[in-house]
Amino acid sequence: MKRVKLLTGIMLIVLSGMFCSTAPITGRKQVLLVPDSQMLTMSNEQYAEFMKTHRLSSNTRQAEMIRTVGFRLQAAVEKFLAENGRGNITKDYKWEFNLVESDEINAWAMPGGKVVFYTGILPVTKDESGVAVVMGHEIAHVIAQHGNERVSQGLLAQFGGETLSVAVKNKPKETQQLWMSAFGLGAQYGLLLPYSRTHEKEADRIGMIIMALAGYDPSTAVVFWERMSQMNTGAKIPEFLSTHPSDSTRVSLLKEILPEAMKYYRR
Numbered sequence: 001m002k003r004v005k006l007l008t009g010i011m012l013i014v015l016s017g018m019f020c021s022t023a024p025i026t027g028r029k030q031v032l033l034v035p036d037s038q039m040l041t042m043s044n045e046q047y048a049e050f051m052k053t054h055r056l057s058s059n060t061r062q063a064e065m066i067r068t069v070g071f072r073l074q075a076a077v078e079k080f081l082a083e084n085g086r087g088n089i090t091k092d093y094k095w096e097f098n099l100v101e102s103d104e105i106n107a108w109a110m111p112g113g114k115v116v117f118y119t120g121i122l123p124v125t126k127d128e129s130g131v132a133v134v135m136g137h138e139i140a141h142v143i144a145q146h147g148n149e150r151v152s153q154g155l156l157a158q159f160g161g162e163t164l165s166v167a168v169k170n171k172p173k174e175t176q177q178l179w180m181s182a183f184g185l186g187a188q189y190g191l192l193l194p195y196s197r198t199h200e201k202e203a204d205r206i207g208m209i210i211m212a213l214a215g216y217d218p219s220t221a222v223v224f225w226e227r228m229s230q231m232n233t234g235a236k237i238p239e240f241l242s243t244h245p246s247d248s249t250r251v252s253l254l255k256e257i258l259p260e261a262m263k264y265y266r267r
Contacts, residue, residue: 033155037092044114105231
Protein backbone atom coordinates (compact mmCIF):
# COMPACT_ATOMS: atom_id res chain seq x y z
CA MET A 1 0.00 0.00 0.00
CA LYS A 2 2.80 2.41 0.89
CA ARG A 3 4.52 1.59 -2.39
CA VAL A 4 1.32 2.31 -4.33
CA LYS A 5 0.92 5.66 -2.58
CA LEU A 6 4.55 6.51 -3.25
CA LEU A 7 4.25 5.65 -6.95
CA THR A 8 1.02 7.64 -7.19
CA GLY A 9 2.69 10.62 -5.58
CA ILE A 10 5.64 10.41 -7.96
CA MET A 11 3.29 10.12 -10.95
CA LEU A 12 1.37 13.21 -9.83
CA ILE A 13 4.59 15.20 -9.51
CA VAL A 14 5.72 14.12 -13.00
CA LEU A 15 2.34 14.85 -14.56
CA SER A 16 2.18 18.22 -12.82
CA GLY A 17 5.38 19.21 -14.51
CA MET A 18 4.36 17.88 -17.92
CA PHE A 19 0.80 19.17 -18.05
CA CYS A 20 0.89 22.24 -15.86
CA SER A 21 -1.14 25.29 -16.83
CA THR A 22 -2.47 28.37 -15.04
CA ALA A 23 -6.02 29.57 -14.68
CA PRO A 24 -6.76 33.00 -16.22
CA ILE A 25 -7.07 36.00 -13.89
CA THR A 26 -6.26 34.04 -10.71
CA GLY A 27 -3.01 32.45 -11.96
CA ARG A 28 -3.71 29.23 -10.04
CA LYS A 29 -1.62 26.24 -11.15
CA GLN A 30 -3.57 23.44 -12.86
CA VAL A 31 -2.94 19.92 -14.15
CA LEU A 32 -4.80 19.40 -17.45
CA LEU A 33 -4.25 15.93 -18.93
CA VAL A 34 -6.82 16.02 -21.73
CA PRO A 35 -5.98 17.76 -25.03
CA ASP A 36 -8.33 20.65 -25.85
CA SER A 37 -9.37 18.95 -29.10
CA GLN A 38 -10.63 15.89 -27.20
CA MET A 39 -12.42 17.98 -24.60
CA LEU A 40 -14.22 19.93 -27.30
CA THR A 41 -15.13 16.87 -29.36
CA MET A 42 -16.63 15.00 -26.42
CA SER A 43 -18.33 18.12 -25.12
CA ASN A 44 -19.96 18.80 -28.49
CA GLU A 45 -21.16 15.19 -28.74
CA GLN A 46 -22.70 15.17 -25.26
CA TYR A 47 -24.24 18.58 -25.76
CA ALA A 48 -25.85 17.49 -29.04
CA GLU A 49 -27.32 14.43 -27.30
CA PHE A 50 -28.73 16.61 -24.53
CA MET A 51 -30.34 19.02 -26.98
CA LYS A 52 -32.02 16.16 -28.84
CA THR A 53 -33.95 15.17 -25.74
CA HIS A 54 -34.77 18.59 -24.29
CA ARG A 55 -37.10 21.30 -25.54
CA LEU A 56 -35.98 24.87 -26.05
CA SER A 57 -38.11 27.50 -24.35
CA SER A 58 -40.90 28.94 -26.44
CA ASN A 59 -40.66 32.22 -24.54
CA THR A 60 -38.89 34.33 -27.16
CA ARG A 61 -38.24 37.26 -24.83
CA GLN A 62 -36.60 35.14 -22.12
CA ALA A 63 -34.58 33.08 -24.59
CA GLU A 64 -33.31 36.24 -26.25
CA MET A 65 -32.31 37.66 -22.84
CA ILE A 66 -30.21 34.55 -22.16
CA ARG A 67 -28.47 34.90 -25.52
CA THR A 68 -27.99 38.66 -25.16
CA VAL A 69 -26.38 38.37 -21.73
CA GLY A 70 -24.31 35.38 -22.83
CA PHE A 71 -22.85 36.99 -25.93
CA ARG A 72 -22.25 40.24 -24.05
CA LEU A 73 -20.20 38.42 -21.40
CA GLN A 74 -18.46 36.33 -24.04
CA ALA A 75 -17.33 39.41 -25.96
CA ALA A 76 -16.06 41.06 -22.78
CA VAL A 77 -14.09 38.07 -21.52
CA GLU A 78 -12.57 37.23 -24.90
CA LYS A 79 -11.43 40.82 -25.31
CA PHE A 80 -9.87 40.71 -21.84
CA LEU A 81 -8.13 37.38 -22.49
CA ALA A 82 -6.76 38.60 -25.84
CA GLU A 83 -5.42 41.79 -24.26
CA ASN A 84 -3.65 39.72 -21.60
CA GLY A 85 -2.09 37.13 -23.88
CA ARG A 86 -4.56 34.33 -23.10
CA GLY A 87 -6.73 34.50 -26.20
CA ASN A 88 -5.70 30.95 -27.12
CA ILE A 89 -8.00 29.58 -24.40
CA THR A 90 -11.20 30.34 -26.33
CA LYS A 91 -9.90 30.37 -29.91
CA ASP A 92 -11.70 27.11 -30.84
CA TYR A 93 -14.83 27.68 -28.76
CA LYS A 94 -18.22 27.79 -30.46
CA TRP A 95 -20.40 29.53 -27.92
CA GLU A 96 -24.09 28.74 -27.50
CA PHE A 97 -26.47 30.14 -24.91
CA ASN A 98 -29.80 28.32 -24.74
CA LEU A 99 -32.85 28.36 -22.50
CA VAL A 100 -34.43 24.92 -21.96
CA GLU A 101 -37.93 24.17 -20.66
CA SER A 102 -37.60 22.68 -17.19
CA ASP A 103 -38.89 23.45 -13.71
CA GLU A 104 -35.47 22.66 -12.25
CA ILE A 105 -33.61 25.61 -10.74
CA ASN A 106 -30.44 24.97 -12.65
CA ALA A 107 -27.87 26.17 -15.18
CA TRP A 108 -24.64 24.62 -16.41
CA ALA A 109 -21.85 25.01 -18.94
CA MET A 110 -19.59 22.63 -20.84
CA PRO A 111 -16.14 23.00 -22.39
CA GLY A 112 -16.20 24.92 -25.64
CA GLY A 113 -18.78 27.45 -24.50
CA LYS A 114 -22.02 25.44 -24.38
CA VAL A 115 -24.19 27.14 -21.74
CA VAL A 116 -27.71 26.06 -20.79
CA PHE A 117 -30.20 27.77 -18.49
CA TYR A 118 -33.37 26.05 -17.30
CA THR A 119 -36.55 28.14 -17.21
CA GLY A 120 -36.93 27.20 -13.54
CA ILE A 121 -34.02 29.42 -12.51
CA LEU A 122 -35.41 32.60 -14.07
CA PRO A 123 -37.78 33.46 -11.18
CA VAL A 124 -34.66 33.45 -8.98
CA THR A 125 -32.44 35.48 -11.28
CA LYS A 126 -35.39 37.89 -11.70
CA ASP A 127 -33.79 40.16 -14.32
CA GLU A 128 -30.89 40.57 -16.74
CA SER A 129 -28.42 41.41 -13.97
CA GLY A 130 -29.35 38.23 -12.10
CA VAL A 131 -28.86 36.21 -15.27
CA ALA A 132 -25.44 37.86 -15.67
CA VAL A 133 -24.44 36.62 -12.20
CA VAL A 134 -25.18 33.00 -13.07
CA MET A 135 -23.87 33.36 -16.62
CA GLY A 136 -20.60 34.90 -15.40
CA HIS A 137 -20.14 32.08 -12.91
CA GLU A 138 -20.73 29.40 -15.55
CA ILE A 139 -18.51 31.09 -18.15
CA ALA A 140 -15.82 31.31 -15.47
CA HIS A 141 -15.91 27.51 -15.07
CA VAL A 142 -15.45 27.22 -18.85
CA ILE A 143 -12.54 29.62 -19.36
CA ALA A 144 -10.79 28.34 -16.22
CA GLN A 145 -11.06 24.83 -17.74
CA HIS A 146 -12.47 23.34 -14.58
CA GLY A 147 -14.06 20.57 -16.65
CA ASN A 148 -10.66 19.43 -17.92
CA GLU A 149 -9.35 19.50 -14.36
CA ARG A 150 -12.19 17.30 -13.11
CA VAL A 151 -11.82 14.80 -15.95
CA SER A 152 -8.05 14.79 -15.39
CA GLN A 153 -8.53 14.12 -11.68
CA GLY A 154 -10.91 11.30 -12.54
CA LEU A 155 -8.44 9.76 -14.98
CA LEU A 156 -5.79 9.77 -12.27
CA ALA A 157 -8.08 8.38 -9.60
CA GLN A 158 -9.92 5.73 -11.66
CA PHE A 159 -7.57 4.83 -14.49
CA GLY A 160 -4.11 5.46 -13.06
CA GLY A 161 -3.39 8.40 -15.34
CA GLU A 162 -4.28 6.70 -18.63
CA THR A 163 -4.94 9.04 -21.51
CA LEU A 164 -8.60 9.70 -22.22
CA SER A 165 -8.45 7.93 -25.59
CA VAL A 166 -7.01 4.77 -23.99
CA ALA A 167 -9.56 4.86 -21.19
CA VAL A 168 -12.40 5.25 -23.70
CA LYS A 169 -11.14 2.22 -25.65
CA ASN A 170 -10.53 -0.06 -22.68
CA LYS A 171 -13.34 0.99 -20.35
CA PRO A 172 -15.99 2.84 -22.39
CA LYS A 173 -18.80 2.56 -19.82
CA GLU A 174 -16.68 3.79 -16.92
CA THR A 175 -15.25 6.61 -19.04
CA GLN A 176 -18.72 7.68 -20.10
CA GLN A 177 -19.79 7.88 -16.46
CA LEU A 178 -16.66 9.86 -15.61
CA TRP A 179 -17.41 12.34 -18.38
CA MET A 180 -21.09 12.67 -17.49
CA SER A 181 -20.30 13.13 -13.81
CA ALA A 182 -17.87 15.93 -14.56
CA PHE A 183 -20.61 18.15 -16.00
CA GLY A 184 -24.18 19.18 -15.35
CA LEU A 185 -25.49 16.50 -17.72
CA GLY A 186 -24.65 13.90 -15.09
CA ALA A 187 -27.17 15.28 -12.63
CA GLN A 188 -30.04 13.39 -14.24
CA TYR A 189 -28.22 10.12 -13.56
CA GLY A 190 -27.28 10.94 -9.98
CA LEU A 191 -23.61 11.06 -10.92
CA LEU A 192 -22.83 14.74 -10.72
CA LEU A 193 -19.52 15.50 -9.05
CA PRO A 194 -19.65 18.80 -7.20
CA TYR A 195 -17.03 21.33 -8.08
CA SER A 196 -14.36 21.59 -5.44
CA ARG A 197 -14.28 24.56 -3.09
CA THR A 198 -11.26 25.79 -5.04
CA HIS A 199 -13.20 25.72 -8.32
CA GLU A 200 -16.28 27.35 -6.80
CA LYS A 201 -14.32 30.17 -5.20
CA GLU A 202 -12.40 30.71 -8.42
CA ALA A 203 -15.60 30.75 -10.49
CA ASP A 204 -17.13 33.28 -8.09
CA ARG A 205 -14.12 35.54 -8.38
CA ILE A 206 -13.70 35.27 -12.15
CA GLY A 207 -17.45 35.42 -12.70
CA MET A 208 -17.80 38.71 -10.85
CA ILE A 209 -14.92 40.17 -12.85
CA ILE A 210 -16.51 38.99 -16.12
CA MET A 211 -19.76 40.68 -15.08
CA ALA A 212 -17.92 43.90 -14.40
CA LEU A 213 -16.04 43.76 -17.71
CA ALA A 214 -19.38 43.41 -19.51
CA GLY A 215 -20.85 46.42 -17.72
CA TYR A 216 -22.97 44.64 -15.10
CA ASP A 217 -22.69 45.76 -11.48
CA PRO A 218 -20.85 42.92 -9.69
CA SER A 219 -22.51 43.82 -6.38
CA THR A 220 -25.59 42.13 -7.85
CA ALA A 221 -23.80 38.81 -7.26
CA VAL A 222 -23.95 39.31 -3.49
CA VAL A 223 -27.69 40.02 -3.62
CA PHE A 224 -28.33 37.02 -5.88
CA TRP A 225 -26.43 34.52 -3.73
CA GLU A 226 -28.11 35.86 -0.59
CA ARG A 227 -31.41 35.10 -2.32
CA MET A 228 -30.21 31.62 -3.30
CA SER A 229 -28.96 30.99 0.22
CA GLN A 230 -32.45 31.58 1.60
CA MET A 231 -33.74 28.82 -0.70
CA ASN A 232 -31.34 26.39 0.96
CA THR A 233 -33.63 26.29 4.01
CA GLY A 234 -36.41 24.48 2.14
CA ALA A 235 -37.12 20.76 2.21
CA LYS A 236 -35.89 20.32 -1.36
CA ILE A 237 -32.58 21.93 -2.25
CA PRO A 238 -32.59 23.39 -5.78
CA GLU A 239 -30.37 21.53 -8.24
CA PHE A 240 -28.23 24.61 -8.71
CA LEU A 241 -27.44 24.62 -4.99
CA SER A 242 -26.55 20.93 -4.88
CA THR A 243 -23.35 21.69 -6.77
CA HIS A 244 -23.07 25.41 -6.04
CA PRO A 245 -23.23 25.65 -2.24
CA SER A 246 -24.53 28.99 -1.07
CA ASP A 247 -24.32 29.95 2.59
CA SER A 248 -23.23 32.82 4.82
CA THR A 249 -19.57 31.88 4.31
CA ARG A 250 -19.92 32.16 0.55
CA VAL A 251 -21.70 35.50 0.74
CA SER A 252 -18.92 36.79 3.00
CA LEU A 253 -16.33 35.69 0.45
CA LEU A 254 -18.26 37.43 -2.33
CA LYS A 255 -18.18 40.63 -0.34
CA GLU A 256 -14.40 40.24 -0.02
CA ILE A 257 -14.08 39.77 -3.80
CA LEU A 258 -16.32 42.74 -4.61
CA PRO A 259 -13.70 45.54 -4.29
CA GLU A 260 -11.45 43.73 -6.80
CA ALA A 261 -14.34 43.18 -9.22
CA MET A 262 -15.44 46.80 -8.97
CA LYS A 263 -12.07 47.88 -10.39
CA TYR A 264 -13.18 46.35 -13.71
CA TYR A 265 -16.67 47.82 -13.67
CA ARG A 266 -17.54 50.35 -16.35
CA ARG A 267 -21.17 51.46 -16.48
